[in-house]
Amino acid sequence: MNAVLLIKPSQTVMEQVGPNIIHHVSNSDISHPIIYLPTIFGIDFSVTKHVLMLWLVAIIVSVSIILPIRRFLSSGNRVPSGWMNAIEAIVKFIRDSIARPNLGEKWVMTWAPVLLTFFFFILFANGIGMVPLFDVLGLINRFLLGVSYSDSHDMINRMLHGGVTATGNFNVTGALATVTFFSIMVAGIMAHGFIQHWKNLVPHGLAWPVYIILIPIEVMGLFVKPFALTMRLAANMTGGHIALLALLSLMAIFGEMFSSAIAGVGVSLIAVPLAAAIAGLEIIVVLVQAYVFTLLTAVFIGMAIHVHH
Amino acid sequence: MTATTLIPLGMGLIVLGAGLGIGKLAAAAAESIARQPEAEDKITGAVNLPLFLLEGVAILAEVFTFLMLIL
Numbered sequence: 373m374n375a376v377l378l379i380k381p382s383q384t385v386m387e388q389v390g391p392n393i394i395h396h397v398s399n400s401d402i403s404h405p406i407i408y409l410p411t412i413f414g415i416d417f418s419v420t421k422h423v424l425m426l427w428l429v430a431i432i433v434s435v436s437i438i439l440p441i442r443r444f445l446s447s448g449n450r451v452p453s454g455w456m457n458a459i460e461a462i463v464k465f466i467r468d469s470i471a472r473p474n475l476g477e478k479w480v481m482t483w484a485p486v487l488l489t490f491f492f493f494i495l496f497a498n499g500i501g502m503v504p505l506f507d508v509l510g511l512i513n514r515f516l517l518g519v520s521y522s523d524s525h526d527m528i529n530r531m532l533h534g535g536v537t538a539t540g541n542f543n544v545t546g547a548l549a550t551v552t553f554f555s556i557m558v559a560g561i562m563a564h565g566f567i568q569h570w571k572n573l574v575p576h577g578l579a580w581p582v583y584i585i586l587i588p589i590e591v592m593g594l595f596v597k598p599f600a601l602t603m604r605l606a607a608n609m610t611g612g613h614i615a616l617l618a619l620l621s622l623m624a625i626f627g628e629m630f631s632s633a634i635a636g637v638g639v640s641l642i643a644v645p646l647a648a649a650i651a652g653l654e655i656i657v658v659l660v661q662a663y664v665f666t667l668l669t670a671v672f673i674g675m676a677i678h679v680h681h
Numbered sequence: 682m683t684a685t686t687l688i689p690l691g692m693g694l695i696v697l698g699a700g701l702g703i704g705k706l707a708a709a710a711a712e713s714i715a716r717q718p719e720a721e722d723k724i725t726g727a728v729n730l731p732l733f734l735l736e737g738v739a740i741l742a743e744v745f746t747f748l749m750l751i752l
Contacts (some may be wrong), residue, residue, distance in 0.1 A: 600737045
């Protein structure tokens, strides 16, 4: 953690804790990007921390999921072995207990690829947030290679700013939920045709005054579903990291409050095991949130296909 | 007492509501699994979805309160 190095002597610890926590869960500053790219159509394409993490996740998913599956399929061998066994177990779980009950037999194979992509991508993006990758790199950089913290030309120093959980960014989860949003519509249109899909939005055969209330509510529901997905994933990932950092910050706060290092060390005896326990809980949250996003996408697509009014 | 001091209280209320809701779901699920252990998979499936929707509402409220706090 580069927390200690951000401290300005003029501020008290209490004033630094809040901004420090926010710094550790938010994206790095766009004015100090990791890789400089040109501005196209008024959009700065420079690579910040979360974009770098997304690239990293894409590479990891390609190497550890897509390549083994391609190799397995092209080998002609029908019995999986080793790593392929693990992938098959997860794929089978998602197809049989998420896709099949929600989508129905007819549409399982159409939408299972989307759900699997969501699951693996979110799982890896969440999971990489629990790996102190850049903190270790920073430690090696500082103490083994002897690069000073103020050296802003150093690649690793520039990578130290910002959080590593790309799914803790509302823009990333918003993009993921946009895919869900269009998947719902495409699924409904594929199953019922364009006109019938929009007619299915509200139940037919009601008295006309009911529609005045019902149509706005259903149209709102159309947007609320992906919005709730966005918020749930990002807030869960950010919240866990904030809880972890807040617990660890207690050491500094208590140390300052009683102006003795012993108070800080004493609190750390409770705070560090508690933080370790929360980190364990976070690993469960990482798995559950990937599952939840996939499940809810399947449920929403299923609702567009099987309209029961 | 200003509005800012009430915001943490609101966060607490959200946690209270979400906790009560999830507790009710979990209690009902545990009870029905105890009564019919063979229907465990079905009960878990039925409990999961409302659980996540409830969690979503609670998270939304927490995010909005947090935004109010920092903005």
